[in-house]
Amino acid sequence: MRRAAAARRVSRRVGARPLLKGVHLPEVDEFQTSSGLKVLFAERGPLPLVALQLWLPAGSAADPKRKDGLADFTASLLRRGTRKRTADELNEAVEFCGASLACGAEEDFLSVRINAPSEHLRPMLEILAEVVRWPSFPRKEVESTRTRLLAQLANDLDDPGVVAERALLRALWDDHPYGHDVVGTAKQVRTFTRQDAVAFQRSRFGPRVGLLVIAGQGEARDVKAVAERVFGDWEGGPDRALATPPLQPPVLSGRTLLVDKPEQTQSQIRIGGRGIPRGSEDIFAASLMNTALGGSFTSRLVEAIRVKRGLSYGVSSGFERLMAAGSFAVSTFTKTETTRAAIDLCLLELAKMRRKGPSAEELDVAKRYLTGLFPLRFETNEAVAGALAEIRLYGLGDDWVERYRERLLQVTVEEARRVARKYILAEPPAIVVVGNAAQVKKQLSGLGPVSVREVSQLQ
C-alpha cells in the first residue's frame, strides 16, 4: 500500500513538467580545405576514440540509367585497392590499429566511415582520403566483387523480409531513382564494368560536394592541418549534387503485389504510400502521430495485431524520409492462414487514425516518449558525427538538435490530426505480400487487383 502511494506520487511529479534537461551537440569547429571540402570537427571525450565520416551526394538515386546499384558497387570497391596500396595492405593498415572501415551507399548519399582509437586519427584520415581520391579499381577486384554481389543477390531471395522490402520499393516508386534497392538488381549488376566504376567515381566524387565530419578525441589544429594536407589538392568532381525528381503517386496505388514463396509458413506484409520528404516541418506532428499509430510498444497497431490477437511477433509503421520524397509504410508478418486478417486490421487502424487522428492523451504520451528518449541518439562518436552530417546534408538548421524536443512539444492535437489526414491513406495504399501464393491469393478477394510474381523476378 505504501509503495502504491509512492508510485502515484512519482507519476504526478514527473508528469508535471516536460523532460527538457539539456541536450546539446558538442561545439563544432568548421573550416574548408583549399580545395573547397567542408570539414566539421566536434571534440568529444571521454573515451580515446574517434569517428571519421566522408559524405558525398552519390547515393543510389545517382545510379546511372540501367546501372542500378552502381553507387554501392563503386563504394565497396574503394577499399579493394588504391594507387598506393592493395586491398590487403589497406585492410592491414586499418585493422592493425583496431580501427574499422565501412564504405557504402544509401539512397541520397555515399559514405566512407572509419571508427578508430584516437591515437590513430592522422593515419586514418590519410586512408580515408586515399580510398576516396585514388581508388584503382583493379580488374580482378571488379570481377570478384561483381561475382560475390550476384551470389548475394541470389541468396537474398531466401530472406522473405528482404524480398518484401524490395517488392515494396517497386510497388511504390518503380523506375523513380528511389525505386530500386541500393544494392541494385542482378540483371543490371551483371553489366557492371571497371569503366562504370571509374566513371562514377570521377563524375560524382569531389571536394565541392563533399562533407567530412570528425567526432571524438583530437585537436582542432591537428585535424585542420591533416585535412588540408590530404584533401587540399583534391580536384575535379561536380559543383553541385544531382537533383532527384519528386515522387509521383505510388505506382501500385490500390493494388496488391503478391510474391510467391510456396515453402513459406508465414507471410511478410507491407502496406505503403507517400510520405514526407526531408526538411518538411510536418515531421514533428507526423512523428508523434506515428508513435501512437505504430511507432512504439503501446501503439494502436501493436495493440490490435500483437497484444489483442497474437497475430504477429512484430508490427510497426514509419516514415522513411529522403531528399526528394518520402514514404510511409506498415510492416508486419503472420502465419499464412491469418494473412488477410492481419491486413484488414492494419487497414482498419490506418483508417481510424486518418479519420480522427491521435487523442490528446496519446499525443501527450508520445511527446513524453520521444522527448525522454531523444538524448539516446547522441551517445557515441559515430552517432554525433552522423547527426552533424544529417543536419548539414539535409539543411535542417544548426539548432535542429537543441530545438527538436521543444518543437515536438508545441504540436497540437489539431496538427496531429491534420498530418494523419495528409499522409495516412491519402491515396489507396500499395500492398505487398510475400508468402505461399496458392494459400494467400484466395484470401485477398475484395482488396483490389492482385498481381502474382515469382520470387526470381525480384532478383
Add this chain to the structure above:
Amino acid sequence: MPNGLKVRLLSNRAAPIASVYTFFKVGSRNERPGITGISHLFEHMMFNGSKRYGPKQFDRVLESHGGRSNAYTSHDMTVYHEEVAAEALEVVFDLESDRMASLAINDTSLESEREVVKEERRLRVDNEPTGLLDEELGALMWKAHPYRWPVIGWMGDIENIAREDCERYFRTYYAPNNAALYVVGDLDPGRTLALVRRYYGGIPPGPPTPPVVNSEPEQRGERRAVLHHAVHAPSLMLGYHAPSARDEDTLALDVLQYALTVGDGSRLARSLVFERPLVVGVSMDWSWRTDPGAIVFYLELKPDSRPQSVEKALYDELDKVRSHRLSPRELAKAKNNLKSHLLQGLATNSGKAHALGSYELLRGSWRSSLDLASRYEAISAEQVRAASERHLVPEKRSVATLLPSGAGR
C-alpha cells in the same frame, strides 16, 4: 542487499538518461524436455501484468515517462532492460520490482502471448535458413545437456506450456537472490541506492535454484546432418565443443576468433571470401557460456560452390592455427581489435550496464570489464595455438549442411 539481490550503480552525467539492466540467472539450460522455450515465453509474460500494474501497464507507464524496455533470453540468462529519461528512474524501479515481487499470469494473455511466440519462431527458425541450421546443429552437438534445444523451444513444447509451469518457474527463478540489477547513467549513487532499497528491499528471497546437471558424454567421432529447404545456395554450420566462460582457454579463443574472422583482413575472410571466392560470408560464433559451450562456424556459400570444397578449405585454415602460432603482428592485431571493441562497447550507458552484468554472470565478477584488456595483452601466440589444438578437434566436430531442396538426394 539482505535478500540476495546484487546491485551495481555507475554514474555517468554526460546526458540526462539512464539504463537499467536486470539479469536473472535462468535460461534454456534450466529447462527440461516438454517445456523447452519456457524461459523465453516467460520473458514475454513478464510484460503482461503484475500485482499493481495490470496487463499492458508496464509499457504504458514506462513510455509515458519517456522510457522504453526490451528483454532477451539466452541459454544461460534472461535480461530485461530499460532506457529512460534520468528523472524517471524511480518509475523503472517501481515497475521492475513489482513484477519481480508479484507477477500475475493471466490465462488470456498467456494464450495470446503463446501465439506471438509461435510467430516469432516461424520468423526466426521455420522460415529462416540460419535458424534451421542452428537448431539442427544444437541437437547434433549435444546429447544430454540442455544446450541441445533452441532457446525459443520446440513448437510442440511452446504449445503445451501450462500456466502452472509458468508459475512454478517464476517462484523458482525470479527471486532477488537469483538476480542482479545494474544502473548506469545520470544518477546520484546515494539517492539511487536508497530508492533501490525502498522498492526491492521487501521482496523475500527464494530457495536456492536447482543445479543443472551436465551429463554430456564425450564425443567419439564426427557427426553430420543434412537439411533440405527451398534456398538458392547451400550453407554450412559447424560446431566444436568448447570450454565454459570461466575456463583458462576462453580469452585465448577470443583472440583466435578475431584472428580468424573479424575484419576483411582476417584469415577466413581473406582466404574464403576474397582469395578463393567460395563463400559470400563467414563468421565464427564463440559466445561465452555458463557450461562448456560451442565454437560455431557459419558459412554462406555462393549458389555454385560445393559444400565439400568449402569444408576442405575451412579445415585447411583450422589445421594451420592448430599447428602453427599466429605471427607476432597477427597476434597484436587481434588484441588491438579486441581492446578497441571493448572500449567501443563502453561508449553507451546500455553497453556499460550490459558488460557489467554479462561479465559478472559469466566470468564471476563485474571487474572483468576493467581487467580484460590487460588480460588479453598477456595472451601468447602459443596459448592461442594450444587452445585451437585442444578445441578444434576434427573427431569432435559436428557439421550441419543445408542444401537447396531437390539437391543431393
